[in-house]
Amino acid sequence: MNNVCVYCEFEEGSIQDVSFELLTKGRSLANQLGCKLEALVLGSGLDGLEKEISRYGVDMLYIADDKRLYPYTTLPHTAVATGLFRETQPQIVLMGATSIGRDLGPRISSSLGSGLTADCTNLEIGEYEDKKAGKRYDNLLYQIRPAFGGNIVATIVNPDNRPQMATVREGVMKKEIVSETHQAELIRVDAGKYLREEDLVVRILERQIESSKINLKNSSIVIAGGYGVGSRENFNLLFELAHAIGAEVGASRAAVDAGYADKERQIGQTGITVRPKLYIACGISGQIQHIAGMQDAAMVISINNDPAAPINKLADYVIQGNLENIIPRMIRYYRKNVK
Amino acid sequence: MYKIIVLAKQVPDTRNVGKDAMKADGTVNRAALPAIFNPEDLNALELALLIKDRYPGTTIVLLTMGPVRAAEILREGLYRGADAGFLLTDKAFAGSDTLATSYALSCAIRKIGLPDIILAGRQAIDGDTAQVGPQVAEKLGIPQITYAEDILSVDNRTVRVKRRLERGFELVESVLPVLVTAHSTAPECRPRNARRLMQFKRATTLSERHHSADDYLAAQTHSTEPVLTEWCAKDVNSDLLQLGLGGSPTKVRQVENIVFQAKESKVLSAADDDIEWLIQELISQHTIG
Ligand SMILES: Cc1cc2nc3c(=O)[nH]c(=O)nc-3n(C[C@H](O)[C@H](O)[C@H](O)COP(=O)(O)OP(=O)(O)OC[C@H]3O[C@@H](n4cnc5c(N)ncnc54)[C@H](O)[C@@H]3O)c2cc1C
Ligand SMILES: Nc1ncnc2c1ncn2[C@@H]1O[C@H](COP(=O)(O)O)[C@@H](O)[C@H]1O
Numbered sequence: 001m002n003n004v005c006v007y008c009e010f011e012e013g014s015i016q017d018v019s020f021e022l023l024t025k026g027r028s029l030a031n032q033l034g035c036k037l038e039a040l041v042l043g044s045g046l047d048g049l050e051k052e053i054s055r056y057g058v059d060m061l062y063i064a065d066d067k068r069l070y071p072y073t074t075l076p077h078t079a080v081a082t083g084l085f086r087e088t089q090p091q092i093v094l095m096g097a098t099s100i101g102r103d104l105g106p107r108i109s110s111s112l113g114s115g116l117t118a119d120c121t122n123l124e125i126g127e128y129e130d131k132k133a134g135k136r137y138d139n140l141l142y143q144i145r146p147a148f149g150g151n152i153v154a155t156i157v158n159p160d161n162r163p164q165m166a167t168v169r170e171g172v173m174k175k176e177i178v179s180e181t182h183q184a185e186l187i188r189v190d191a192g193k194y195l196r197e198e199d200l201v202v203r204i205l206e207r208q209i210e211s212s213k214i215n216l217k218n219s220s221i222v223i224a225g226g227y228g229v230g231s232r233e234n235f236n237l238l239f240e241l242a243h244a245i246g247a248e249v250g251a252s253r254a255a256v257d258a259g260y261a262d263k264e265r266q267i268g269q270t271g272i273t274v275r276p277k278l279y280i281a282c283g284i285s286g287q288i289q290h291i292a293g294m295q296d297a298a299m300v301i302s303i304n305n306d307p308a309a310p311i312n313k314l315a316d317y318v319i320q321g322n323l324e325n326i327i328p329r330m331i332r333y334y335r336k337n338v339k
Numbered sequence: 340m341y342k343i344i345v346l347a348k349q350v351p352d353t354r355n356v357g358k359d360a361m362k363a364d365g366t367v368n369r370a371a372l373p374a375i376f377n378p379e380d381l382n383a384l385e386l387a388l389l390i391k392d393r394y395p396g397t398t399i400v401l402l403t404m405g406p407v408r409a410a411e412i413l414r415e416g417l418y419r420g421a422d423a424g425f426l427l428t429d430k431a432f433a434g435s436d437t438l439a440t441s442y443a444l445s446c447a448i449r450k451i452g453l454p455d456i457i458l459a460g461r462q463a464i465d466g467d468t469a470q471v472g473p474q475v476a477e478k479l480g481i482p483q484i485t486y487a488e489d490i491l492s493v494d495n496r497t498v499r500v501k502r503r504l505e506r507g508f509e510l511v512e513s514v515l516p517v518l519v520t521a522h523s524t525a526p527e528c529r530p531r532n533a534r535r536l537m538q539f540k541r542a543t544t545l546s547e548r549h550h551s552a553d554d555y556l557a558a559q560t561h562s563t564e565p566v567l568t569e570w571c572a573k574d575v576n577s578d579l580l581q582l583g584l585g586g587s588p589t590k591v592r593q594v595e596n597i598v599f600q601a602k603e604s605k606v607l608s609a610a611d612d613d614i615e616w617l618i619q620e621l622i623s624q625h626t627i628g
Pocket of ligand 1 (some may be wrong): 269
């Protein structure tokens with residue numbers, strides 16, 4: 001009862017990385033709260049996952065293995081998860097901010113009447129005082145995420161409703177194995193107990209999952225372009241530089257929205273989180289939602305024609321000027337100097 | 340023919356938060372940002388219009404919850420082909436999180452009458468939460484299909500939809516009624532129609548008519564059947580306890596202005612010497628090369 005539970009996403013035969021990252025975060029939250037860490041896996045053909053999941057320090061592993069739970073559809077997963085949560089009463093539920101988590105999370109939160117915060121960049125435990133009601137709460141989940149309106153971060157809490165729910169994007173938290181030999185208590189869940197006929201009205205006719213072509217997350221050098229790049233053609237300059245020095249190209253949301261770059265390249269709170277050894281920001285101003293996805297870069301170079309661009313504060317090197325004529329010269333001098 | 344409700348939100352144009360929109364204290368000057376029709380809600384409207392093209396007699400009703408000025412996007416929808424608009428506006432809605440918002444919207448949908456299809460945007464660009472669509476579907480007890488790129492067919496009380504996933508796609512089928520959320524890769528919304536613009540530019544909500552000194556305008560709109568309807572919390576039989584701040588399980592504990600820990604940055608000019616120096620520096624540090 002009142003534990004921390006992570007909904008683990010099962011896709012194409014394996015558990016998604018984001019779920020392991022959340023288990024690691026969940027473990028540390030559970031330690032702080034003095035409660036247990038639970039993992040919930042819904043799907044079909046789930047044999048052999050126990051060890052892999054247990055390693056992250058899971059105390060209780062709930063598995064519902066049922067043909068009707070794979071591939072993922074909203075209603076069956078909602079029915080089983082909410083049915084189970086009504087019995088186990090977790091105080092915190094975490095899920096990945098993935099296509100699945102963002103489809104399922106709000107459905108569960110509405111069904112249980114609990115609050116949900118999307119795309120958190122940090123989770124902590126802390127107290128809260130409701131001055132109006134004169135009430136004090138201990139050990140609430142701080143759901144921390146950038147808020148719209150400049151470089152602002154908001155801490156959100158759910159004082160009265162349970163579970164406290166949050167989604168987090170892949171790569172934001174770090175995964176860490178607690179012990180290779182750790183064994184979770186395995187609890188088999190009978191999905192049939194919760195599923196009704198009406199839950200099966202959506203059918204998948206065809207499904208195609210491609211593996212991602214872009215490996216931004218693991219690239220040691222990232223060249224990111226923002227709205228200042230100005231056009232899709234100009235983005236080719238970034239690709240040329242990336243090709244020359246062996247980097248991957250990322251983008252800000254403004255660049256993606258303007259159609260200069262593809263959505264899969266977006267870095268930030270609602271995109272990918274990267275931790276490269278070198279990050280070259282080209283024509284990016286540096287709003288908090290962007291910074292959230294790159295602040296752990298070891299070295300930052302900013303190319304910007306505005307000396308006051310906020311990102312310059314984070315930069316080791318600032319090149320002041322227009323990227324259109326700076327990047328071609330970077331390529332030229334690189335070719336000249338590297339032998 | 341089908342009955343469709345499109346959920347649309349007026350949002351500040353967060354795509355334009357450039358340096359011009361920033362105040363000296365580093366916060367966004369919301370007043371400097373234009374209020375726009377949430378982009379993916381326009382995709383949702385287009386998916387609805389495509390169904391109307393295929394099945395004449397289909398009706399499209401726009402529903403929005405927001406301040407009085409949100410009526411602007413209802414008119415925008417009429418210009419592009421929607422048949423009517425509903426504005427939910429009340430002080431009681433202020434401070435609503437996604438759960439309270441979806442509750443209010445679901446009450447309004449019940450009052451209008453549950454349609455065959457509800458279309459929403461995947462997410463609103465002011466929060467990117469993507470929660471209201473699924474939560475409305477749950478409150479109404481109907482299935483949902485998120486991230487729609489295309490609605491392939493609607494017949495025999497079933498709908499077929501192509502969904503865009505992070506990596507790949509899915510074709511799914513659902514019975515009606517269903518709530519569908521539109522992805523930005525769905526067809527772009529058609530432009531305003533000049534004839535409809537003339538026809539509906541005087542369509543106003545009650546509050547707008549009250550605030551208007553233009554008697555002619557007021558007289559005009561009273562004489563015809565109003566295409567825009569304004570409702571408050573009471574009109575949609577909603578429980579006040581589930582609305583606004585009080586009805587929102589999530590509370591903002593604090594908002595913090597982040598001042599970046601400034602690094603000791605080295606500022607270079609765009610001169611050839613500086614650029615070559617930096618490249619050599621990076622190569623000698625083994626950062627590149
Ligand atoms: C809920 C929400 C989620 C968000 N999630 C993300 C996210 O995940 N990732 C993200 O990036 N943003 C995100 N944003 C958007 C974010 O707030 C900013 O709007 C965005 O990051 C700005 O992008 P930008 O820096 O490219 O554009 P701008 O702010 O317009 O900056 C352009 C920069 O280019 C410079 N410039 C212009 N011309 C040139 C030139 N010729 N040479 C050199 N420099 C030039 C300008 O001086 C300026 O600094 C989100 C916003 C919201 C509300
Ligand atoms: N106040 C509102 N009025 C009408 N529709 C809304 C409102 N808020 C959200 N929606 C709908 O729900 C979608 C998702 O919104 P959000 O959960 O805020 O990202 C939007 O694209 C709209 O279609």
